[in-house]
Amino acid sequence: MLLNQEFLFTPGPTPIPDRVTRAMNQPMIGHRSQAFSQLLEETSTRLKPVFGSTEPVYLVAGSGTSALETAVTNVVTEGDDVIVIVAGAFGDRFANVCEAYGANVHRLDIEWGSACTPDRLEDFIKQLNTEIKAVFATYCETSTGVLNPIKELGKVTKQLTDALFIVDGVSCIGAVPVDMKSWHIDVLVAGSQKALMLPPGLAFIAINDDVKTVIKNCRTKRFYFDLNSYINSYETQKSTPFTPAVSLINGALEVCKMIEEEGMEQVISRHQLLKRMVREGLKAIELPLLVKDEDASPTVTAVKPENSSANELKKLLQQRYSIILGGGQKKLKGEIFRIGHMGYSTPFDILKVLGAIEMAVSQVEGRDVLGKATGKAEEVWSHEL
Template sequence: MFADKMILRIPGPTPIPPRVQQAMNQPMIGHRSGQFSALFARTAERLKPYFGTSQDVFILAGSGTSALEMSVVNTLQPGEEAAILVSGAFGERFAKICERFGVVAHRLEVPWGKAVTPDLLQAFLADKPQVKAVFATYCETSTGVLNPIRELAQVVRQHSDALFIVDAVSCLGAVACEMDAWGVDIVVTGSQKAFMLPTGLAFLAASERAWQVIDQKKPLAFYLDLKAYRKSLAENTTPYTPAVSLVFGLDEVCSMLEEEGLPAIIKRHEVMRDMTRAAMRALNVPLMAEDAYASPTVTSCDPQGAFDAEELRKVLRTRHNIVIAGGQQHLKGKIFRIGHMGYCEPLDVLQVIAAIELSLRQIGAPVELGAGVKAAQEVLLAHV
C-alpha cells in the first residue's frame, strides 16, 4: 500500500481538494493590507447563502467550538437560564460551555440516536418562562442524527421569547439552512467539515433579534467579543490576527461550491446518505438514526455485538488505508461512524462500502460480498 494514500472517511476533518490546497499555498500577504481586506470581504459575503441569511457572517480564527462559545458569551450572563437540547456529545458540549460561564443549563435529553422533536421541546419549555436562549445541534455528529431545526425554531418562536441558537458545525454547506426564513437567531459552523478546509476557521451569523440582545450585554470573553468582530467587519478586517492562508483556501472553496450550486450539493449529500444506509441494511448492520432524522453528512452504525466495531476500524485502517470514526463517550468501542461530506462523491461511498465488506469478512463477520455495494449502486442508479 502507498503510505501517503490514506483515505479519510470520518465526520471531520474531511479531505481537502487539491485546488484548495494550492490556494492555501499562495505567498503570505499582510493581514492588514488592502489585498487581504478585499479577500476577506469577498469571502464573508460569499458565505451568506449557506447560512440562508442576509446578515453578516463573521469569520474568526478558531475551531468550531470557539464559535459555540462565542454564541454563549455574547448572549447570556451568569445566573440567566438556557435550554439545551442534548441528543449526543455536542449538545452536551453546549451545556458545558453554558455552565462554565455560570449560566443555568436546563437539559432536554433524548437517547443517543434519537432526534429532539417539536412536541418534546414544547412540553419542555412550558414551565421554563425564564429561559433566555435555546441551544440546539443541527447534525449531532456523535450519532448521525439531523435534528428538525426548522420545526424546532417554530416552537421556540411560538412558545417563548428565547433566542434560538444552532450548532451547524457538521452539516452547514451540505444541507438546507434558511436562518432568516426559519427564525433562527444564531448559526455557527467550522471550516473542517463540509467546507473542505483544515481546522482553524469558525463562522457565525446572528439575526437582528439576536443583536438586540447582544448589544445590551457585556460579553463574558475578550477574544470572542462579537461586537468587536462587527466593528472590524465594517472595515473589512478582523479585530485580531486572521488565519490568512485559510481564508485564501476559503475563497477557493466558495468558488467550488458556487460552481456546483447549493441544490446540487444538498442532493449529492442526500444520495450519499441513502447509499450508505442501504448498504448497511443489506449487510445487516443496524443503523442508529431513524430514516426521518438521518444526517446526509455522517452515518452511525451499531453492530450490537455482532462484531467488534474497533476491530473493523483497525482492519480498514491497516489493510485498506481507510479511516472511519469510532464512538464517543459511552459509545466508544461500540459503534462506528462513516463520514460522507465535503470533498466526497458517490463513487467514494462505493469504495468505502466495498472496503467495509472485505474487512467484515476478514474479521469473521458473516456478510455476503457485494451485497452492500449492490444496494448502494441501486440507490445511485435511481439518481443518475
C-alpha cells in the first residue's frame, strides 16, 4: 500500500469527509431526549431539498436494501400486480423484494448498460393491460452506471396508470436533481454510503403526503419497516419508533450542512463535471465505456476493456496503486470495472484515478497512454471554469 493509504473509488461505500467523521464522534446522547428530537427534526428537514421532497425524510437504521424493503412492504400487498424496471443488479433486487412479498411482478427487462426509455415503459404498460399497483424504477443503476430518466418515466406511469411510482435513489441522491411532486414520485429511497458521504447503516425514505393513506391501508405484515410507526413517531414525539442510528444521524446533519454550503445546484454540476472528465478521459485512451453518454450516471462509470481483462486491470490498480474499484456484478462479472465518483469527490480525484488507469493500461495493453486521459480530463475541467 502507498503510505498505508487506500484510495476508495468503489460505487459505495465512498470516502467519509473528516468533518462528518468528527460529527459522528460527538458524545452519545439518549434518543428519548430533547437533543435527539432537535437533531432528528433538523436533519429530516434539511434533507428535504436533497430528496426534492416537501415532507420530512424518514430515517431508518439499516442499509440500502432495508430502504428498498420499506418502499415495497408499505405499499404492495400479496397478489398485487407491479412493474419493475430491471436494467441491472439493483433493479433485479427490487424485483426480488417484491417477489419475496408475493407481488405479481412484471419485469421490464432492459439490456444491462442501457437506460429504460419512456417509450419502452409505455409499450410495456400498454401490452400488459392489467391494473398495476406500482411501478418500481432505479434512478441510478449502480451495477452498470446507467441513470434512468426518472422524470419521464414518472410522467408515463401517471399518464397511463393509477399506479404508484417508486424510485430507488440509493446511488445518486445527493448528486442529481429530483423533484418528487412534479416528477410524480410517490416514494423515494436512498442509502447513506453513496453520494450522501456517510458510512453504511442509515436508510432514507421520502414519501409524498398523498401516499400516507396507502401506507395506512397496506395490509402487508411488517413491524420494523412499518412507516406508519415512523410517521406517527415523527408527528407526535419528534422521534423514531425504534432506537435510531444516532451517530450516523449526527453525520447526516453535517452532510446537509456541507451540501448547503456548496449549494445543491453546484453539487449537481460538480458531479456532471466528474462524469464528463472521467468519460472523456477514458475515451481519449480508447477504453470502451459500457454506457453511452446520454444514459450515463454522474456518480458511477463502468468500463468494459476490449484489449485486456477488466479483472486484471482492477487487480493491478489495487495492488500497485492502492486504487480500489468496483467489479462487475452478476451477468457483468469479469466483464467490467466500475469507478465511483460521487459524494466526497473532486476533479482531482478523477485525475488520480485516470492517472493510475493510464499506467495500468500502458503496462497491461502495452501501449503508451500516459498523460492522455488525464490531459483530456484537465481540458474538460479547464473549459468548465
